[in-house]
Each structure stands twice: as C-alpha cells, then as structure tokens.
Amino acid sequence: MPSTRYLSSVPRTAQTPAVTTRASSVGSAVERLRAxxxxxxxxxxxxxxxxxxxxxxxxxxxxxxxxxxTSMRGELLVxxxxxxxxxxxxxxxxxxxxxxxxxxxxxxxxAQVRQAEALAELPHVRSAAVEGAITLEHVDVxxxxxxxxPEPVRQVMTSDAGQAELLxxxxxxxxxxxxxxxxxxxxxxxxxxxxxxxxxxxxxxxLHLTETPDGTRVNALLDAMTGHRLRLALESVSPRPAVDxxxxxxxxxxDALAVLxxxxxxxxxxxxxxxxxxxxSFVMDVETWAxxxxxxxxxxxxxxxxxxxxxxxRPFEPVTLDDGTPVPMNExxxxxxxxxxxxxxxxxxxxxxxLGRTQxxxxxxxxxxxxxxxxxxxxxTCGAPARWCEVHHIRWWDRDGSRTSVENGALLCSFxxxxxxxxxxxxxxxxxxxxxxxxxxxxxxxxxxxxQVVAPVAPVGPVAPVGPVGPVAPVGPD
Numbered sequence: 358m359p360s361t362r363y364l365s366s367v368p369r370t371a372q373t374p375a376v377t378t379r380a381s382s383v384g385s386a387v388e389r390l391r392a393x394x395x396x397x398x399x400x401x402x403x404x405x406x407x408x409x410x411x412x413x414x415x416x417x418x419x420x421x422x423x424x425x426x427t428s429m430r431g432e433l434l435v436x437x438x439x440x441x442x443x444x445x446x447x448x449x450x451x452x453x454x455x456x457x458x459x460x461x462x463x464x465x466x467x468a469q470v471r472q473a474e475a476l477a478e479l480p481h482v483r484s485a486a487v488e489g490a491i492t493l494e495h496v497d498v499x500x501x502x503x504x505x506x507p508e509p510v511r512q513v514m515t516s517d518a519g520q521a522e523l524l525x526x527x528x529x530x531x532x533x534x535x536x537x538x539x540x541x542x543x544x545x546x547x548x549x550x551x552x553x554x555x556x557x558x559x560x561x562x563x564l565h566l567t568e569t570p571d572g573t574r575v576n577a578l579l580d581a582m583t584g585h586r587l588r589l590a591l592e593s594v595s596p597r598p599a600v601d602x603x604x605x606x607x608x609x610x611x612d613a614l615a616v617l618x619x620x621x622x623x624x625x626x627x628x629x630x631x632x633x634x635x636x637x638s639f640v641m642d643v644e645t646w647a648x649x650x651x652x653x654x655x656x657x658x659x660x661x662x663x664x665x666x667x668x669x670x671r672p673f674e675p676v677t678l679d680d681g682t683p684v685p686m687n688e689x690x691x692x693x694x695x696x697x698x699x700x701x702x703x704x705x706x707x708x709x710x711x712l713g714r715t716q717x718x719x720x721x722x723x724x725x726x727x728x729x730x731x732x733x734x735x736x737x738t739c740g741a742p743a744r745w746c747e748v749h750h751i752r753w754w755d756r757d758g759s760r761t762s763v764e765n766g767a768l769l770c771s772f773x774x775x776x777x778x779x780x781x782x783x784x785x786x787x788x789x790x791x792x793x794x795x796x797x798x799x800x801x802x803x804x805x806x807x808x809q810v811v812a813p814v815a816p817v818g819p820v821a822p823v824g825p826v827g828p829v830a831p832v833g834p835d
Contacts, residue, residue, distance in 0.1 A: 390426075417489065424487045431473030431483075438470070468497070475500035481520040491524065494532035499523065502539045507550045510543050534740060537681045544675040544683040551675070555580060555685035582688050585678060590617055592744060597771075639684055640729050641676040648673035649689060679728050679743040719748035719766055731768035735784075735801040737812050741770035749774050751784045767801060781806050 404412065437443060438451045448454035456466035475496060476483040482499060485491045503514060513519045526538050544551040558580035565576040579587065595613035598604065604612070641649075648671070675683035719727060727748050734741040748766045752759035759765050767784055769777065777784070787800040803812040 420492070421487070421489050424489065424493055427472070427493055428476055428483055428487050430469070431476040434470055434473040435477050468500075471500045471504055472496055475503050478503065478515050479520055481517065481524060485524050485527070491527045492532060495527045495535055498532055498536045498539055499527075501536075502543055505554075506543050507547065507553075510547045510550060513546050514543075531740075534681075541675055541677065541681065541683045545672050548672070548675065548686060551683065552685050552687055555582070555687060581682075582684065585682070589744060594620070638679050638725055638728065639676050639689060640679065641689075642674060645673045645676055649676070649686065652686065679732060681732060719761060723761070723763055723766070724748055726763045727766040727768055730763070730799050732798040733768065734770040734773055735767045735799070736769065736773040736776075736803070737801070739770055739773055743768060746770050747774050749777060749784075751786075767799075777803070780811070782811065 404415075407415070434455065443451055443454040446454050446457075448457060452463050452467040452470055455461070455470060456463040459466060459469075461469070472493075476486070479499060482491070482496060486493060486496050499514075503511060506514065514523070523539065523542065526542070527535050530538060561578060562580055562583070563578055565574075567574040567576070591610055591613040594616040595609055598609065602609075676686075676689045677683055728743040728746075731743070733739070733743055734746050746768045747770075749769045750757075750759050750761070751765050751767050754761070767786070776782070782803045782805060785802045785804070787802070801812075802810060804810045
C-alpha cells in the first residue's frame with residue numbers, strides 16, 4: 358500500500374501546518390462524537406419504551422455509525438502500520454502492538470488489522486459498508502478471503518470489476534452464505550490455485566494418538582475435505598440428544614468416534630488396512646462436467662503433469678458439496694475413479710426420480726436429488742445444512758394423497774418442518790437460479806391458509822405453485 362495515502366506516514370516532526378490543522382479537526386470531530394455517545398448512553402433507559410419499528414430503525418442507524426467508525430479505525434490502523442511509530446515499542450509485530458495497547462489480545466487485533474487492510478484495498482466495498490448496503494461481517498469475509506488467495510486472484514478481487522461482482526453477491530445473501538459464495542468465486546477465478554491450496558493442506562496433515570495415564574489423547578490437523586467427511590460420519594452416528602442427555606458437545610463427539618470405530622471393526626469385511634467410505638455427494642452442472650473432462654484430457658496429454666495453462670480453458674463453476682463448499686479438482690478426480698458414484702441429473706424444473714405411492718419416505722437417490730436442488734432448509738431465513746434436514750411432502754402424503762416424488766419434496770429442518778404442519782402452510786417453489794451469486798437452489802414462499810405470506814422470497818424465475826389449498830387439517834407427520 359502506498360504510504361502517501363496516509364497522513365500518519367509523515368513524521369510528526371516534519372508535519373506541515375496544513376497537516377496539523379487537519380489532525381486537530383479530526384480530533385475535534387472525535388471529541389464531539391464521544392459527547393454524542395454520552396448523550397445516547399444517558400438516553401438508553403428510554404429504549405425500553407420504544408415501539409418495535411422504532412427500535413428497528415434506530416438499530417439500523419447505530420449499525421451505520423459503527424460501520425463509519427470501523428472505517429475510520431481502519432484508516433488509523435493502516436496509517437500507523439505504514440508510519441512505523443509502533444516499531445520502537447518492543448512488540449514483535451504490529452498486531453502484537455495493537456493487541457497490547459488496545460487490550461484486545463493478538464487474535465482480535467489481527468482481525469482488526471486484516472479488516473482495515475481489506476477496507477483500504479477495496480474502496481468500493483468500504484463505500485458499500487458505510488452506506489449500509491453490506492454488513493461489516495461481509496467485510497470480514499472478504500478480508501479473510503483476500504488474506505488467503507494468491508496474488509493473481511487478489512488482483513482480480515481488488516479490481517473495479519472484481520469488487521462489483523463480489524458486492525453484487527454480498528447485497529443479496531447474508532454473511533454466512535457469502536463466505537461460501539466468495540470461496541466459490543475465488544475457486545472459479547483460479548481453479549489451479551484452489552487445487553494448490555488443497556494440496557498444501559494435504560501436505561500439512563497429521564494425526565497423533567498418544568497413550569497417557571489419563572487416556573488416549575487425539576491431536577490432528579486434517580485438510581478441509583477430510584474434515585468434512587469426518588464431520589458427516591460423526592453426525593451420522595450422533596442423533597439429536599434427548600432431553601435428559603447431559604453430555605457436553607465434546608463428549609458426544611468423542612462417543613460418536615467410538616461408535617464409528619466399533620461399527621467398522623464389527624463389519625465382516627473389515628480386516629487389517631480396510632476402510633469404509635461415507636457417502637459424499639458432489640454436485641456439478643453439465644458445463645462443469647465438460648470442463649473437468651477437458652482438463653483431465655489436457656493433463657493426460659501433458660504426460661501426467663498437474664500443471665495446465667489456465668488460458669487454454671474457459672472458467673467453469675466448481676464442483677460443490679451439498680452445502681455449496683467448493684471441492685478441489687483433485688478430490689473430484691479421485692472420487693470419480695474410486696467411489697460408488699451416484700449421478701444426479703435435474704431438469705429445469707428439478708424433476709427426477711418419481712416412485713409414486715409405492716414409498717412414503719424419501720431415501721437414496723430421491724433424497725439426494727432434493728438435496729442437490731434445495732441445498733439447505735427451504736425456509737428463506739434459515740439455511741440449516743442439508744444433512745440436518747428432512748424432506749417434506751409439499752402436498753401432504755396422508756391428507757392430500759400425494760406422491761413421493763422429487764417435484765413434491767422440499768427440504769426443511771426439523772423446526773420449520775413442524776412449523777409447516779402446525780400452521781398448515783402452503784408452499785410455493787421458485788425455479789433454481791444463480792442470480793444471487795450463490796449455488797443454484799430452489800426458493801420457497803410460505804403462506805398461511807388465508808393467503809398471508811409468512812416467509813416471502815423475492816421471485817428469481819417462473820413461479821410454480823405446488824402447495825395444498827385445502828382446509829386446515831390436524832397436525833401430524835407427513
């Protein structure tokens with residue numbers, strides 16, 4: 358970053374009168390701000406008497422003020438870092454100096470510095486944050502992404518076009534979904550760099566089992582894909598705890614690991630060196646499939662080397678897990694040649710397998726097809742991962758005599774599944790679309806029996822009503 362951008366890069370002894378005047382002006386503004394904050398603190402008891410809409414409006418204004426202050430703090434941090442005044446403090450790094458002087462600790466200080474650098478490098482993002490178009494949490498996501506991508510991706514990210522594309526995504530999704538979307542964006546910009554990052558994780562992996570008088574201590578670092586498979590396996594043998602289950606989350610995971618070991622050792626085919634693979638779904642579209650085949654052909658044609666010329670092939674959407682996390686190309690290649698492969702192909706309306714009335718529950722290929730279309734809980738503000746969700750019959754099985762088909766299924770977490778039945782909600786599906794920058798997924802609108810929309814979503818494609826319109830029925834499982 359060029360030091361000429363920051364006032365603090367000018368040594369205090371050499372500052373001009375104009376610089377001194379501006380510094381005095383900033384100091385006066387800060388003093389007035391503190392006085393205003395004191396006034397707000399005195400008025401705080403009155404907040405309890407405000408109406409809900411008044412509190413909501415004030416919260417938005419407070420968020421904007423916090424964004425402005427965070428932006429100003431970022432300016433000061435980067436200026437101090439460039440100016441170098443902190444170097445005589447004896448601290449080993451700027452983050453350590455900030456953590457000590459602000460009493461936040463190094464980790465929190467590092468996050469502040471990372472955010473400050475992102476705001477300085479991404480001026481359009483900074484403007485969007487102070488205007489309230491995106492949240493500071495979105496900025497944190499971009500800061501983490503910027504800190505971890507290689508220089509070519511960073512250059513695209515800091516360009517006007519790159520910022521515009523990322524901001525377009527950030528304006529439409531919350532910070533949680535934006536993290537996954539930004540990771541997919543980076544993987545699309547430079548798939549080879551994403552692959553190299555995965556291989557670096559693989560090279561750093563380890564798992565230690567140490568026998569101690571207190572028991573066996575497990576210490577490990579796994580690459581993200583292996584960690585995902587382990588998490589799926591632990592969750593598969595760790596059901597929702599009962600009301601009287603007093604185990605901690607850590608204890609439940611330890612017990613789940615023991616169940617996995619017992620189950621594997623009890624299998625008749627298990628012998629020394631055997632391994633049982635969990636079922637992991639890789640979701641890709643036709644263009645991605647063609648791009649992967651083209652890349653593999655070029656790798657084979659190049660004598661087996663993994664180095665390819667990124668300019669020879671068009672970018673394509675990365676393969677993803679059920680929740681939209683991008684999968685490194687090497688992992689996809691390994692899975693396609695050494696796994697039980699389930700290929701899920703959906704048409705424009707998401708139609709796939711239809712077992713009619715011969716089967717009530719969604720299992721196997723049908724469930725995987727619904728997951729590939731919906732990706733997460735269909736309630737607009739939920740987003741619970743697919744692995745925690747159930748498939749709901751949009752037209753109820755018992756009341757409406759519906760069919761167990763992909764078209765009639767909607768992915769819902771347990772809570773919202775119960776809400777749909779408790780409130781007799783009608784569900785309307787909107788066709789999958791990528792306009793929000795996230796993975797293609799179906800969108801749903803939920804309405805009460807009288808037609809009042811209780812969970813709306815802005816249409817992104819042709820609407821296909823598929824919900825029940827009958828009278829209120831007793832609540833029960835579908």
